[in-house]
Amino acid sequence: MKKSLRFLALAIALALIAVAVAPSAQAAQTVNLVLMGWSSSPSENERLQKIVDDWNAANPDIQVTLNQVPDYDTTLQKSLAGGEPPDVFYVDSFRFLDLVRAEALMPIGEKLTDIDDFYPALRNAFTANGQFYCPPKDFSTLALQINTEMFEAAGLSAPTTWEEMRAAAEKLTKDGVFGVVVPADFARWIAFLYGAGGSVTDDAFTKMTINSPEAEAAMEFYTGLYLDGFAKTPADLGVGWSGEAFGKGLVAMAFEGNWIEPYLKDQFPDLKHKAVELPAGPGGKATMAFTVCYAVPMKAKNPDAAIKFVNYLTGAEGMKAWTDLGLAMPTRASLREGWLELFPNLEPYLNGAEYARKWQFVPGFQAVLDKVNEQLSLVMAGNQTARGALAEIERVGNEVLASR
Amino acid sequence: MAVAAPSIGKRGGFQLSAKGQERAAGFTFILPALIIVVVFIFLPLFSAFLISFTNWNGLQPPFEAQGVGLRNYERIFGLDGTTVVRDEFFVAIKNTFYYTLGVVPTQTALALVLAFIVNQQFLRFRGFFRVAFYFPSITSSIVIATIFLWLFNRNGVINGVIGGVANFLGLQYSPVTWINDANGIIHNFLRLFGVTIRTAPAWMTETTILGQTIWQWISGPSVTMLAIMLLAIWTTTGTMMLIFLAALQDIPRQLYEAASVDGATRWQQFRLITVPMLRPTTFFVLTIGLIGCFQVFDQIYVISQGNPAGTTKTIAWIVFRNLRDSQAGLGAALAFVLFVIIAVFTVIQRRLVGKTVQQ
């Protein structure tokens, strides 16, 4: 008995010590903020830490702790549900409307410096109910990667229209290499949907508009590349994603975001390639913007300090310090020239900002995205027609929109 | 469950005060654990149950959510005429079912066979084999999934080993993309005989039951799911082998000796002594295997996130995804449906195992 009790006492004592050692409340005069985000590449993590450190050195009254967490969505969700969210946090445009609907975000857009400088498409991605909620910290767009060696050997120039791209894909499909890699992925096909002049839903997300002749043309073009044998999926080629297929020289073209650039430089330093804007469809140029903002919660404890900090991060100075890494792109038009001097090869991606569409849907729409991916694979396998696929997507989508 | 409530012995001679004392002691003994279990298991469970009747989005404090009655449950079974949630649920049912059907019998049978082998009397290095078989079980699921992700890489060790063996046998092997292959293994098998979706009979490809055609229902687990199944079998077989081994060693030797004196053959001994004596253990192993399989989550989370083409969406995975994607009320309802499924299967299994052994 004594032994067990001693164990118990020891355990409790240890636990008490541990809790006593855990960080306690800080001094009162300085405001302490927590910036929460997900962790990305080591170089990005280090850069952000440095920006935060510089801020802390310059602002003794507002001290910021950077916290990058694993499993970000769960962590953010539980802290919101618990009523104690971090002072500043990342919000992906994809999740933005969920959070607005849950009244989790404070609209701080109007309180920031020179908001007209943000690209309209990106500001729009974080605007709801007529209010600009949170400033985009950076963004990525899709562009077309072409293998310049293969293009030169075939005497081709970079395609600017769908027809030219198709012709190039046909010509470049030879000797075990395919023209282009086409994943059965809505996040890629949607750029073609918009390029054809189509749309997914109406602006208010009340009903699907995807079952249209434009959408059918987009699906037939995209899947046609595959069915006619000029394209393969990453899985067909035995790779994890399009970037890998392109890097290994299995295909001459790939549609990817600017995140492919550091990857190619790292893993395939000898590859000769360049990015060009996505070829224009019958509806004109189109691409997708994937963007993230710095949000302040509705229940912020120190909203003024948080806004001041966000204003720094997304202001000209803070954003320059961040985007000069050359990974994600600056969301302020005024930074364009300076940035392009550093990274001229990324211009096609940055140009996309002018006509990019946002990657954003309503809560529950994941089921529709899954359905689109499924139908794309069915069409590509020859087991479904484009028209049938769109009808099925429309049916499911309308059901989801109706059940909101 | 496996245990009947203990019959409290007639312990005559107790005074009333003794009974009171007994009660007090009972409560005191159980109190510390009771507080923990009530606060950290029952209370969350109860709130999750309440949440399953709301439209909680998981992003605001839950008391701000609105009640929706049975609507979440109706959507799961399509009783309100909608099909989106129902179809996904039945895809998950299909995937979970194939997963369980592949994993539980395999790991149980393997564990049993290995236990028999290790139990042979002449065996030396028994300790080594036990340690080797158990080692995967001590490893964190995150580590195991990480290592498997690497091993099953297209250019990874698994393809290397298969390729090496194939090469040795003079066969061709084109590497499989384990982590991203949505083809069902039954479909793949049928293809060997020229049966594909195009050549399959129309009643298979055109009859739709609960959102999937018969052809889709019989796909079998996808290649990616198969990799995850192998992982599960690899992790748990060792533990189960040890459990069987202990049960085998617990069977009194005299039983066998007596039986051989009576002229029973080895087969008869196996059938009449070993099998019945192993029955409770088999039930135990099947039950924990079944519960584990129905709840499979960590591996899916690390390896495939429900992909490719939804072929590794399990019930536990869609519970999680709905919790995360602003449909926490629906996610909670799915979790309770899963709970009922597990309870029902546990009971059925108990009946079945009981019966076959009786005959």
Added chain:
Amino acid sequence: MSTSAVAHQPLSARGFALPPNTGKVVRAVVTYSILILFALAMIMPFVFAVANSFKELPDIAANPMRLTPGVRADGTPYSWTLQGYERALNTQQINFPRAIFNSFFIAITVTIMRVLFNSLAGYALARIRFPGRGFAFAALVGTLMVPGIVLLIPRYLILNQLGWIDTYWALLVPYFADAFGIFLMKQFFESIPREIEEAAEIDGASRFRMFFVIILPMAIPALTAMAIFAFQGTWNDFQGPLIALNLNRDLYTLPLALAFLRGVTGDAVQWDLMLAGSVITTLPMAVIFFIFQRFFIEGVSYTGVKG
């Protein structure tokens, strides 16, 4: 292999009148072949992972099958390296040594407390008659069938109410008792002959004295089993610490740190880092396992017999 061993024997020796020696040899060969094959299948993934964790990143990608450094395309050899480990241990945002301490501290404390609380509760359920006992037991068993993920958010809300988020309390207290352990202990205490307690009762020992002095020492095998499971489960737990910690990265445990590393590596997984992190996460547990292997094996064996 087995057939060739048989083939060497004269014909008459096969069939039913196999000389005892031959039978034994065949059986031994078959037995050991199967066992070694399975043992290899169980161990080799770790061997590959450990060996590759000491290789250079391009070498891991090019020659995962080699247990020693390979050769580059231009003929120069790769070398052994500790780079993966250095990078893992020096990751700016994660304090791996602290995570090792946390994992030990939490696993040990939880194990001790759980053994105590579960055995007390198990004993009460097995032996002491009090109102609501049957219901308590049924409810307990029922919780085993509930998928753990659904408890995640509600449990967070409770920890939050208690003000325990980002403290050790949240990593410790909720795990001081668990349904499976109570179930296991109840099973065990029911197997102890009642006469022992009756004798003690006659001597006038109180329930508490009886429990700690007489019953508990008899329960060493069951306690060992439970301690092993508690330690193993707590050490490897991922979801628990994930919900208990919001901002305090100082309290990360090893699985959390490993998950964080995976986030760091992004799209192109850096396997040297990940494999090194996996080895660091597994190593302490493996050392404990090899030291106390007898108890592990006995512990596991124990559950089945009693199940």
